[in-house]
Amino acid sequence: MPASRASVRKIAEPTVRRLSHYLRYLEAFERAGRGTVSSGELAHSGGTTSAQVRKDLSFFGSFGKRGLGYDTHELVAKLRQILGLDRAWRLVIVGAGKIGSALARHPGFRGRGFEVVGIFDADPNRVGHVLGGVAVWDVKVLESEIRHLRADIAVLAVPPEEAQTIATRLGRAGVHAILDFSTAPLEVPAGVTVRSVDLALELEVLSHALVSR
Amino acid sequence: MPASRASVRKIAEPTVRRLSHYLRYLEAFERAGRGTVSSGELAHSGGTTSAQVRKDLSFFGSFGKRGLGYDTHELVAKLRQILGLDRAWRLVIVGAGKIGSALARHPGFRGRGFEVVGIFDADPNRVGHVLGGVAVWDVKVLESEIRHLRADIAVLAVPPEEAQTIATRLGRAGVHAILDFSTAPLEVPAGVTVRSVDLALELEVLSHALVSR
DNA sequence: CCTAGATTGTGAAGGTTTTCACAAGCTCGT
DNA sequence: ACGAGCTTGTGAAAACCTTCACAATCTAGG
Incomplete structure (x- = not known):
């Protein structure tokens, strides 16, 4: 090679x-x-x-x-x-709601070289708990903790109205890749790559396929 | 293809x-x-x-x-x-695991015209429960119950090794659209549209973006 | 009514991705 | 060692998608 x-x-x-x-x-x-x-x-x-x-x-x-x-x-x-899979990537999940916690417990990531190293949430009831073996941090300490955890990629699973704020903070914290599950349009600084997974949109593509058969 | x-x-x-x-x-x-x-x-x-x-x-x-x-x-x-959104589509979720149940409780679908009308699982402990207001059925009765529920679209959230079997059964039950969360390659009869949401693949696209900056 | 300003609809150009087709190169059985 | 049988690598062609550019058409305001 x-x-x-x-x-x-x-x-x-x-x-x-x-x-x-x-x-x-x-x-x-x-x-x-x-x-x-x-x-x-x-x-x-x-x-x-x-x-x-x-x-x-x-x-x-x-x-x-x-x-x-x-x-x-x-x-x-x-x-x-x-x-770029000849190394392990360090992942944080922001938002420990339904999607976020399902992803945190999803075993498929680690098996493919993506290790969840931290979870963040704004709800005090969730902070301090452990999901899928990973600690849930208060989103207030997002920037410092992300640097400390040396995270490369962030999974964004927060309500749409908060997505932009978090995305901006992630960019400032040095995260250059975001997997976004919110349906809001995100504006990110240059150098940050965003991929959006929009489930409703996927269903709409299926809907169109059904009516145009 | x-x-x-x-x-x-x-x-x-x-x-x-x-x-x-x-x-x-x-x-x-x-x-x-x-x-x-x-x-x-x-x-x-x-x-x-x-x-x-x-x-x-x-x-x-x-x-x-x-x-x-x-x-x-x-x-x-x-x-x-x-x-095709000038009508309501009827959705079933197959697989009440982490992803399946997170989706079942996801409020965003109904709001956009997709109504979850049934959930199926193979685990007897989950059968009979109610998730997000919808009953969990035994996957054994998949075909008959899907016809009874008049489902249009199926969300496939089962382990990869079972995905093909379920997909085939869904096709036979008259479902023409599948949103697939398993990572297995699916072969479906003509007339069935599949959209795959592969989270590991999305992360790999991000990984590539990170190394080729 | 008439002019200024804005915006659509669309043919044509430009760019990118996919498919085609086939020479070149490799392996295996004899 | 040789020919038959596959399979790769790759220009060229085709298909597809996006951008450009501008005439046609509309509204608003005097």
């Missing part, structure tokens, strides 16, 4: 999503003991085409073997590196 | 998402008592351009007024109709 790990070129978001998908399936192939995987197999699992898979991968160099496919272990390692 | 139904109108998915966004902001404008809204204002709220807004809307005909903008009420009604 090339030593230069900082040289990650700009990739379109749909491509990143697909890479993430490929990694998921590759890990399944790896567990199944498959030494090599072809673009066609990856495409079938991921709902795309073999040409798409090859184009996506060729963006980072050619590490497949013609006639055989891709080495499973090698490709897993390469994708982890591209996606 | 995207299921291309013989749809009346082909709208690209990014367009549908934007329409959904516009509707959100339009409703805010409506509450604020604004009679008309310009494409520029909608664009600003939604993080896009006025040309994009006009292109999106012009796909369905021209119902703006030059020099003035769009009639708020009229556009809200039109978007609701396009998105």
